[in-house]
Amino acid sequence: MHIHRYEKVWLIIGSLILLIFLTILAIQTFFLEMGPPSHAETIDPQTVRDSEMFADAGLKEVGENEYEIAIIAEMFAFQPGDLEIPAGATVHFTLASPDVTHGFKITDTNVNVMVVPGHISKVSHTFDEPGDYLILCNEYCGLGHEYMASTITVNSQ
Numbered sequence: 255m256h257i258h259r260y261e262k263v264w265l266i267i268g269s270l271i272l273l274i275f276l277t278i279l280a281i282q283t284f285f286l287e288m289g290p291p292s293h294a295e296t297i298d299p300q301t302v303r304d305s306e307m308f309a310d311a312g313l314k315e316v317g318e319n320e321y322e323i324a325i326i327a328e329m330f331a332f333q334p335g336d337l338e339i340p341a342g343a344t345v346h347f348t349l350a351s352p353d354v355t356h357g358f359k360i361t362d363t364n365v366n367v368m369v370v371p372g373h374i375s376k377v378s379h380t381f382d383e384p385g386d387y388l389i390l391c392n393e394y395c396g397l398g399h400e401y402m403a404s405t406i407t408v409n410s411q
């Protein structure tokens with residue numbers, strides 16, 4: 255079979271590009287651990303409200319200006335809602351949904367996770383700048399989706 259010289263060149267370039275992208279993907283997944291944390295921790299959506307992890311909701315101090323909080327994302331609110339922390343605080347969020355898929359986005363930060371029923375989502379953030387941070391649900395979850403929001407107030411020390 256005769257393959258035109260130009261066709262050969264493009265086949266080689268195309269294969270090389272594919273190889274480069276797959277190599278980058280492999281490095282991100284296996285060495286930088288940037289793969290999605292699928293199935294890391296699961297929870298039966300029907301037990302979210304009664305589970306020990308989410309029952310006693312509220313900020314827990316776990317270190318020097320370091321906090322943990324378990325938040326239920328449900329139609330159409332975050333429980334607990336508004337939070338207050340001192341500037342510089344690191345907060346470890348644990349999230350779950352008892353109903354449908356919600357989003358957990360904190361504006362002006364890199365925090366943006368999906369809260370999928372059946373799964374526990376975890377994300378941490380250090381709030382260096384004082385101010386009010388809006389938490390939004392950014393996954394359409396029903397008629398009250400637009401009201402699903404709360405605030406983190408970061409007080410200056």
Ligand code: CUA
Nearest residue numbers: 356391395399
């Ligand atoms: Cu919850 Cu949209």
